[in-house]
Amino acid sequence: MMPHAHAPRPVLPAIGLGTWQIKGEDAYRAVRCALEAGYRQIDTARLYGNEAQVGRALADSGIDRDQIFLTTKYAQYRPGGEERALSESIEKLGVDRVDLWLMHFPLKDPAENLAVWEWFLGAADAGRVAAAGVSNHSIEQIDALTTASGVAPAVNQVKFNPARYDPDLVAAHRDRGITLQAHSPLRQPRLDHPTLAAVAERRGATPAQVVLAWHLAHGVPVIPKSVHPERIAENYAALGLRLTTADIAEIDALGRHESSLHASGGQH
Template sequence: MEERTATLPGGTAMPLLGFGTWRLKGDDAYRAVLHTLEAGYRHLDTAQLYGNEESVGRALADSGISRQEVFLTTKFAQHHPGKEHATLSRSLERLGVEQVDLWLMHYPLKDPGEHLAVWDAFLDAAEEGMATAVGVSNHSLAQLDTLTEATGQMPQVNQIRFNPALYDPRLVTGHRARNTVLEGHSPLRKPGLDHPVLTEIAETHNATSAQVVIAWHLAYQVAVIPRSAHPERISSNLHAARLHLAPADIARIDALSRQPSGTARTRNRQGA
């Protein structure tokens, strides 16, 4: 299976196609992640808030796959600023690993001082080797710049809602200019996999609409983490890495953001 990666500052290779685990719990999360790894995924995304780090870690251990082969992300929920180190230590314990490949601030804090303090703690965690790379989630470009101006360190990844209905070329170019990898969660939610543009392109390529949307992300070098509890869909989504869309296909998908269903994209631009 072809694996496309982004090289983070510092040289870490991050697979662009990963597996999201939001809303997967307990044995469901364990089974889904185990199948994900058996199918060939090498990028897992979880979070403190998801309540499934232990299940993800157990599946990783039981898969028999070397830890070094799997890019592992978790996120910190900033309910208690000042407890970053202890929280990450607990996440590592639940995951059964010595470090994560990527640790993300799950969302920005309203208090600017607290927000910067959390980011400082993230940078310290990277210095201590608890996380190979650190980044953020649900941040706008302006919020990325605020963190960088205060610390001199740009987040290496920003994970936001991103799909054809939310496409904004300024987001893509803005992240690229900052050398920050744009990662999209909720990639398959809008405009809906039954949209005629997606189904027509899928039929042309003998693919599924989900594969088309994932391939569209990859064409822009946007990391993407689709989620499913169904083994057949998990395996099917992985095969999107083999699909290369034509420029005309990409342009048609881009245009979906200019339709009424895509008007919500301004939320990402203003304060995602």
């Protein structure tokens, strides 16, 4: 097994645009709108079927490529398709590299999961991707990859929101030097939850902004999804919202009665 270079960890923008389930021209328009609103991270995946539209929006935006952090993912079902997947993603996106390439979900066989991870690391070594990471992996699965390959994923993107808050999960990623990134940040609890509504009223913000600011207070970058220009702008404005320690504690409490959270739960 060849040793791998240890590239610097990427610094993810605090708020990016997620594009799960956004198809066709809706994807193009959402990305254009997000970039105009100030977003500088766009998250897509081969499985989403919208890489070509995302790439066209990036090109048409006129924004310098180096100013945009671009993430895509490969949903591998068995080892062997990585080369084709990465080549096709890069071509559809119209770029010469991606900033972050994620294993979309873990394979059940640990040996096969390691084989795919080794290929991802090789792509990073070759400069075709700036950083390699995973999505929907548990801490146990991450530790297995790190132990076997000698390199920890730069990022683990998981379903994470107030209803699923687990301080141990946050700490486990921090202790390993891995960025925990949240997909589906606004899905649970409902945005009309009394706790979120009360904090929003106190802070002169919307419940969605409160939830996103809560993530950022915990050091968890987020990729909320929307196709509505007003919501895209609203979500991005959460960057300017600061919650108090009491606000954060109230929202933390929403996750106390959840069962132990494993990062592999909830995929997109």
